[in-house]
Amino acid sequence: MLTINDLARPGLEPVNLEISAGEIVAIMGPSGAGKSLLLRAISDLDPNTGMVMLGGRAREAMPAPTWRKEVGYLPAEPGWWAETVGEHFQNWPSQQDSLATLGMPGDCGDWPISRLSTGERQRLGLVRLLEGVPQVLLLDEPTSGLDADTVESTERLIRDYIGTQRCCLWVTHDDAQAGRMATRCLRIEAGRLAEPTS
Amino acid sequence: MSYITLDYADLAIAASLVLISGGASLVLRLDIERRLLIATLRMVVQLVLVGLVLKALFANVSPLWTGLAVVVMLAVAGREILARQSRPLAGFWAYGLGVSTMAVASTLVTVFALTTQVAPDPWYHPQYALPLFGMVLGNTMTGISLGLDTLVTSLTRERAAVEAKLTLGATIHEAMRPNARQALRTGLMPTVNAMAATGVVALPGMMTGQILSGVEPVEAVKYQILVMFLIAGGTGLGAILAVLAATWRLSDPRHRLRLDRLAASRD
Structure with a gap:
């Protein structure tokens, strides 16, 4: 479904990767190894070389905004541009189900962004990303700020969303989470992506 | 109406006022007498030199010499724009973007005034061209440097917000729009404030000068209004050109935010 050929940028050696529909691929590795650089390069947020295709269509064949809508990237610390939570969504009322699943109160639309905790920002950033219905998810430690219960419901929400038609690249530090979620596990060390030896 | 000529003795008497300030600094240990002395000397030397240069330019009215004076003024103002950026663009653009947009805006506006109003x-007579150009240039320079500095500062600070919009499928223009708007507002603010306060809080220097040299107040006011229009036009055009050019330089056709095209941070 997502095909990556010789994708490279400063700090990242050429990456070749094929992800099928229904797959969740975990990316692990020490801090600074290039995990976030890889996700940013796939999302085309930084200059990079190589080829990335979604369902046989090359990234360069479509406008960058269209590509990023299809290949949704969630940074470890999602950004916010307006005062309150609700302003960041196309259609805030229709988010109630996802919010309830993730343990966010339904009236948090009026909350100021400055009041949110790290974990709340991560969950709201995820809901905001899913609103655009991307076919591929690029998630950068989406549950690092969450307690155990919320981690579980977040994992369930993402697994249900991926289903059999979509796919996901999931950066995580947590071996147990990779074991629960991933159909495949890859490691990045010093900018080089490889299958783990162990 | 008459014009009163000053002789050098008059200036010497007025200079005693600076000596009083310097004396106060010595007595009260304000430690500012040295800087006051240097600033006073610079002011006198610079103004005398400008007077001599203008005198020479007026004596032989030539498009070449007037043009050369314009180029020198632009070059100095361009350096000033660069000095006022907390984080300029990398390479040639640091100087080139500010000075070229400033040159286009202030030259267009001044030539427009000289050929029609x-x-x-x-039309290039230096007695009219250089004072008008100087006033338009000074204000355009402020507008451009404020606009560019605000744009870069806000894009750097709000990078995560801009990129959040990009990841949700916004175009780079949509994503940068609030920053560009803020930069233009800041760049135009001094001009808007000056127009709103002029005549009430302070009498503009150019108008005061014309009144002192014997021009009818209403005629001086007409000139001042013209100059205010020129300044508003030059600042608006310059700030818009510079901010648009900078947003173009800080993005690319793949709708990325290219902060890597800024010079390395100074702090």
Whole structure:
């Protein structure tokens, strides 16, 4: 479904990767190894070389905004541009189900962004990303700020969303989470992506 | 109406006022007498030199010499724009973007005024061209440097917000729009404030000068209004050109935010 050929940028050696529909691929590795650089390069947020295709269509064949809508990237610390939570969504009322699943109160639309905790920002950033219905998810430690219960419901929400038609690249530090979620596990060390030896 | 000529003795008497300030600094240990002395000397030397240069330019009205003076003024103002950026663009653009947009805006506006409203003969007569150009240039320079600095500062600070919009499928223009708007507002603010306060809080220097040299107040006011329009036009055009050019330089056709095209941070 997502095909990556010789994708490279400063700090990242050429990456070749094929992800099928229904797959969740975990990316692990020490801090600074290039995990976030890889996700940013796939999302085309930084200059990079190589080829990335979604369902046989090359990234360069479509406008960058269209590509990023299809290949949704969630940074470890999602950004916010307006005062309150609700302003960041196309259609805030229709988010109630996802919010309830993730343990966010339904009236948090009026909350100021400055009041949110790290974990709340991560969950709201995820809901905001899913609103655009991307076919591929690029998630950068989406549950690092969450307690155990919320981690579980977040994992369930993402697994249900991926289903059999979509796919996901999931950066995580947590071996147990990779074991629960991933159909495949890859490691990045010093900018080089490889299958783990162990 | 009459014009009162000053002789050098008059200036010497007035200079005693600076000596009083310097004396106060010594007595009260304000430690500012040295800087006051240097600033006073610079002011006198610079103004005398400008007077001599203008005198020479007026004595032989030439498009070449007037043009050369314009180029020198632009070059100095361009350096000033660069000095006022907390984080300029990398390479040639640091100087080139500010000075080229400033040159286009202030030259267009001044030539427009010289060929249609003021219309001296010849239109490039330095007695009219250089004072008008100087006033438009000074304000355009402020507008551009404020606009560019605000744009870069806000894009750097709000990078995560801009990129959040990009990841949700916004175009780079949509994503940068609030920053560009803020930069233009800041760049135009001094001009808007000056127009709103002028005549009430302070009498503009150019108008005051014309009144002192014997021009009818209403005629001086007409000139001041013209100059305010020129300044508003030059600042608006310059700030818009510079901010648009900078947003173009800080993005690319793949709708990325290219902060890597800024010079390395100074702090």
